[in-house]
Amino acid sequence: MRPTGLSRKLKQLVVSMTQPCNFVTTTTNPLLLSRPTSYAPRYSHSLNFTTMMTNNNNEEQDHLNALFKQKQLLRSRVRKDLKNMDPTLRSQEDNAIQSIVLESPWFKSSQRLCAYISCSSLREVDTSKLLSEILQNPAQDDNTKMGKTLYVPRVEDKNSHMRMLNISSIDDLIANSMNILEPASVDGDGNERKNVMQANEPVDLFLLPGLAFDRSGRRLGRGGGYYDTFLKNYQELVKARDWKQPLLVALSYSLQILDEGVIPVTANDVPVDALVSPAGVIPISLDALDRMKL
Ligand SMILES: Nc1nc2c(c(=O)[nH]1)N(C=O)[C@@H](CNc1ccc(C(=O)N[C@@H](CCC(=O)O)C(=O)O)cc1)CN2
Ligand SMILES: Nc1ncnc2c1ncn2[C@@H]1O[C@H](COP(=O)(O)OP(=O)(O)OP(=O)(O)O)[C@@H](O)[C@H]1O
16 A cells, blocks of 8 residues: 555654754754644545544554654663673763763853752662752852752652652652652652742753663653653743753763664654763763853
8 A cells, every 4th residue: 555645654753863964064953843743644635534543644654653663672672781781881880971961061050950869779860969969059040140940850649740850959859659769749847849840040951861872862761751851841931931942961871872863753753952971071062062161
């Protein structure tokens, strides 16, 4: 059967998104182009509209299923590699990545950050030194350009919903059902924690976790869709408020940086601006080149 217009388009989209791309050297990076908000076909006339819609939806769903299956296989492979990583190497890489971040001008000058609380059983790049540094240097109430404000993730439900809540101490965290540390909704005094979506000023830096990355900014998460959903909403909020978009920086062990074209992505995947690996910063977007002074 000849592919219909929609299925051809969908295939092109999937193919284009699994091809290598580079934010810096080309202005036609598919990940940076405006993404489709819907795959729904718009036929002005059709002999058998319902059948066509059903076929197209089925094909579309088959493609997505195949793509999500590819993602799962890749996750299993990377999880295994992380599990087999030599502990001494892991600790060296944790230190190297954190030192690069701590010594960078873009981290030092950041005022409002969203960072993940690393989980050693998930073999995530350690963020403990970064969190200590941020929390040791809190923003003052008068909001002068000194000090930092930290927001960290809190999973709200299984429908990819998480919030980023303000904490002022590591003691504000408790383990959730996934055994990841996160803040309670209310602080010790019973006050609701500040939610970054309701803050009056923008976040300048996100430090992101992930299972695998590539040099084009593709990021493979753990499969919950939490970060992609959050980042899309946050980017929309920033746009509506006419603020500067935050820098999205992922922390990655060397083995998590995969060849281009290997990580499958869908239209919902949000690309990162830069990676920090033990070998240094890998800027990806033009914004990263500009703001990270590389
Ligand atoms: N430190 C940290 N906090 C985070 C995230 C994260 O990736 N890292 N998240 C980012 O979304 C959200 C939580 N999402 C999560 C999704 C899956 C798993 C998890 O344990 N996954 C298992 C496999 C589970 C399965 O497939 O059955 C694993 O990856 O081994 C943990 C957190 C919010 N907080
Ligand atoms: N076959 C499928 N068809 C449609 N949606 C799917 C399918 N399989 C998984 N999903 C949904 O896609 C989302 C996961 O997306 P994805 O695999 O891109 O996550 P991720 O890259 O790990 O994201 P994040 O890092 O943001 O958590 C989940 O909300 C899940 O319910």
